[in-house]
Ligand code: HDD
Ligand code: HEM
C-alpha cells in the first residue's frame with residue numbers, strides 16, 4: 120500500500136504544481152489588465168488600451184491552459200483521494216462548488232467578451248468585462264485557498280455520527296483566521312508573477328529597441344505593481360502566516376526552519392543542509408536569536424525544535440520542507456531588492472536607460488514562478504502525515520482500490536501530456552511576444568451581428 | 569434535501585449536455601461540413617467564445633456532486649478511475665485544439681488541430697454515453713462500498729476477475745453510439761442555426777439523416793435499457809409521473825425535424841436541446857431514488873439518502889447554490905445573446 124500512497128501523492132503534487140503555473144499568471148495579469156483598461160478609459164489614453172489588448176491575448180492562452188489543467192484537479196479528489204472525499208466532502212465540497220458556481224461561470228463567460236467582444240459591446244463594455252474577469256479570477260483564488268486553509272486549520276465543521284465531517288458554519292469556513300492571511304499572501308504571489316512578466320517583457324523590448332512606447336508602459340506598470348506586491352508579500356502577510364504556523368503547527372515550523380533543538384533564543388538559519396540522520400544542520404549560517412524574535416517578538420522566547428516531537432509526527436520529508444521554505448523566503452527578499460531599486464530608478468527617470476537594470480528585470484521573469492511553487496511545497500509537505508491537520512491522516516485518504524500500477528499509468532500519461540502542453544504553451548506565447556504589441560487591425564466589427 | 573440536490577445535479581448535467589453538446593456535435597461534424605480553412609474558421613467561430621462557459625456546467629455539476637453526495641462522488645470517481653482520466657485527457661486535447669488553432673497560422677498546425685478537435689469531440693461524445701450507460705446498468709458495488717471496474721468486457725476481452733461487466737460492454741457501447749449520434753444531430757442543427765452559405769447547406773442536408781439514425785439508436789437503447797435495468801420500468805409503473813420525461817422527449821424528438829424542414833433553424837435547435845435534456849432526465853428519474861445501482865444485488869444500490877451529506881450542510885448549500893446558479897445561467901444567456909446571429913464564411 121505504501122507504494123500506491125506515494126504514487127498518488129506524486130500524482131496530485133505533479134498535476135497541481137503544473138496547474139498552478141497558469142492561475143498565478145492569470146490572477147496577476149487579471150489585476151494589471153483591469154487597471155490598464157480602467158485608467159485608459161479614465162484618462163482617454165489609447166496607448167494603455169493597446170497595452171491591455173496585448174496582455175489580454177497572452178492572458179487568453181494562459182487561461183486556456185489553466186482551464187484544461189484545472190479540470191483534472193477537480194476530479195482527482197474523487198479519483199485518487201476517495202477516502203478523503205468521503206470524509207471531508209461535506210465541507211470542502213462546498214468551497215470547491217462555490218468556486219465553480221460563483222467564479223468559473225463569471226470568468227469563462229466574460230473572457231469570451233474581453234477577447235472577442237469589442238465590436239459588439241464597445242470599449243466601456245470591454246472594460247467592464249475585464250473588471251468582472253479580474254473579480255472572477257480572484258474569487259476563484261479565494262475559494263480554492265479557503266479549501267486549502269481548511270485543510271491546514273479546520274474550523275466550522277462538526278463530526279457526524281458516521282465519523283465524517285459535516286459543515287457547521289460556512290461563515291466560519293470562509294472567515295477562517297488562516298485564510299485571512301493566506302489569501303492575501305497567495306494573491307501577492309500571483310501579482311508578483313504578473314508584474315515580473317509584464318516588466319520583463321517591457322525590458323526585453325527596450326533592450327531590443329522595439330515597440331518603445333508600449334515597452335515603457337509595461338515596465339512602468341510592472342515595476343509599480345511589483346514593488347508594492349513584493350513588500351506586502353513579506354510584511355504583513357508572510358510574517359503573520361509564519362506566526363500562525365508556529366502557533367498551530369509547531370512541528371511544521373521546526374521543519375521549515377530546520378530547527379532540530381528546542382530552546383530559548385533560537386537562531387534563524389539562512390543556509391545549511393538538514394541532516395536528518397544526525398539531527399543537525401550541516402554548514403549552517405545562523406543569525407543568533409532571530410527566529411525567537413521573528414516568531415514571538417522576544418529575543419529569548421522558547422521555540423520548539425524537532426526534538427520536541429516524536430519522529431512519527433515529523434513531516435515525511437523534513438529536507439524538502441526546509442529547502443522549499445528557504446527558496447521562497449530567499450527569493451522573496453531578492454524580489455524586494457530588485458523591485459525597489461527598479462522603482463527608485465523609475466522615480467528618478469533613469470530606469471529606461473539603465474541597461475543593467477533592464478537585464479535584471481528580464482532575467483527575473485521565471486523566479487516568481489519558482490517562489491510560488493516552493494511556497495506551496497513548503498505548505499503541503501509541511502502539513503504532511505495530515506491531510507486535514509489534526510483530524511485526518513494522508514494515508515487514510517487515498518483511494519484504496521486504485522492500484523499503484525493504475526496510478527503510475529495515469530501519472531506517466533499526465534507527464535507526457537503536460538510536457539507537450541508546456542512546449543506548445545511556450546511556443547505560442549513566444550510567438551505573441553515576438554509579434555509584439557503592434558497596433559491591431561481594426562476589429563472586424565459588425566461583420567457578424 | 570437529498571432529493572432537491574438530486575434535481576440540482578440533474579439540472580446542471582442536463583445544462584451541460586444541451587450546451588457543451590453542441591460544441592461536441594460541431595466538433596464531430598467539423599471535418600465533414602467545413603472543407604477549407606475559411607469554412608473551418610467559420611464553424612469554430614460559432615463556438616469559440618462559448619465552449620468554455622459551457623464546460624463550467626460540468627465542473628459545477630462535479631462540485632455539487634462532491635458536497636451534496638460525498639459518498640457517491642468518492643465511490644464512483646475512484647471506481648471509474650481509468651475511464652475518467654482518459655476522458656480528462658480528451659477534454660484537454662479538445663480545449664487546446666479549439667483555441668490554439670487561432671494562434672498558429674501554418675497549414676499543418678491547423679490541420680493537426682482540426683483533426684484533434686474532431687477526434688476528441690467524437691470520442692468524448694461516445695464516452696459520455698458510455699458513462700451514462702454504466703450508471704444505468706449499475707456497477708459491481710458490494711457492501712464495502714467500493715468497486716473498480718475493468719475497462720472492457722464482452723467479445724474478445726476475456727472475462728475479468730469475478731466476471732464483472734466492464735466499463736465498455738455491448739450495452740454501454742450501444743448507449744455510447746446513441747450519444748454520438750444524437751450529439752452529431754445536435755451539432756448539425758447548431759451549425760445550421762449559426763452559419764450561412766455552403767457550410768449551412770451541408771449541415772442542413774446532414775440533419776435528416778442523422779435524425780433517422782438517432783431515432784433508431786434511441787429506440788434500440790430504450791428497449792435494451794428495459795432489460796438491462798428492470799428497476800426503470802418498475803419505477804415507471806409504480807410512479808407514472810416519471811413517464812412525463814420520456815413522453816416529453818418523444819414530442820421534442822419529433823418536433824425538431826418538423827421545425828427543421830420548415831426552415832426554423834433556431835426552433836429546431838431548441839427542440840433538440842430539450843430532447844437531450846429530457847433524455848437525461850428520463851434516465852435520472854427512472855433510477856431515482858437510486859444514484860448508483862449495484863449489479864451484484866439491487867438491494868446494495870446506493871440511494872440518495874445513503875449518499876447525501878448532512879441535511880444541515882445541504883440547507884446551507886441550497887441558500888447559495890440557487891442564487892449562484894441563477895446568476896450563472898444569467899451569464900450564459902447574456903453571452904449567447906451577445907454572440908448570436910449567423911457567422912459568415914472566414
Ligand atoms: C512569489 C511568491 C512568494 C514569495 C516571494 C513568498 N511567498 Fe510565502 N508562500 C507563497 C508564495 C510566496 C505561496 C505559494 O503563496 C504560499 C504557499 C501556501 C500559501 O499559503 O502561500 C506561501 C506560503 C507561506 C507560508 C506558509 C507555510 C505553511 O503553511 O506551512 C509562510 C509562513 C510564508 N509563505 C512566509 C513567507 C515569507 C516570510 C516570505 C518572505 C520573504 C515569503 N513567504 C515570500
Ligand atoms: C489551494 C488548493 C490546494 C489544495 C486543496 C491542495 C490539496 C492537496 C491534497 C489533497 C494533496 C494530497 C495529499 C497529500 O499528499 O497531502 C496535496 C498534496 C500536494 N500538494 Fe496541494 N493542494 C492545493 C494547492 C497546491 C498548490 C498550488 C501546489 C503547488 C504549486 C501544491 C503542491 C502539492 C504537493 C507538492 C503535494 C504533495 C505533497 C507530499 O506528498 O508531500 N498544492 N495537496
Ligand code: HEM
Nearest residue numbers: 142145181182185186189190192193223227256259260263
Ligand atoms: C486542488 C486544487 C485546485 C482545483 C481543484 C482547481 C480546479 C480548477 C478548475 C476546475 C479550473 C478550470 C476552470 C474553468 O473551467 O473555467 C481551474 C482554473 C483556475 N484555477 Fe484552479 N484548481 C486548484 C488549484 C488552484 C489554486 C491553488 C489556485 C489559486 C490560488 C487556482 C486558481 C485557478 C484560477 C484563477 C483558474 C482560472 C483559469 C486560469 O487561471 O487559467 N486553482 N482550477
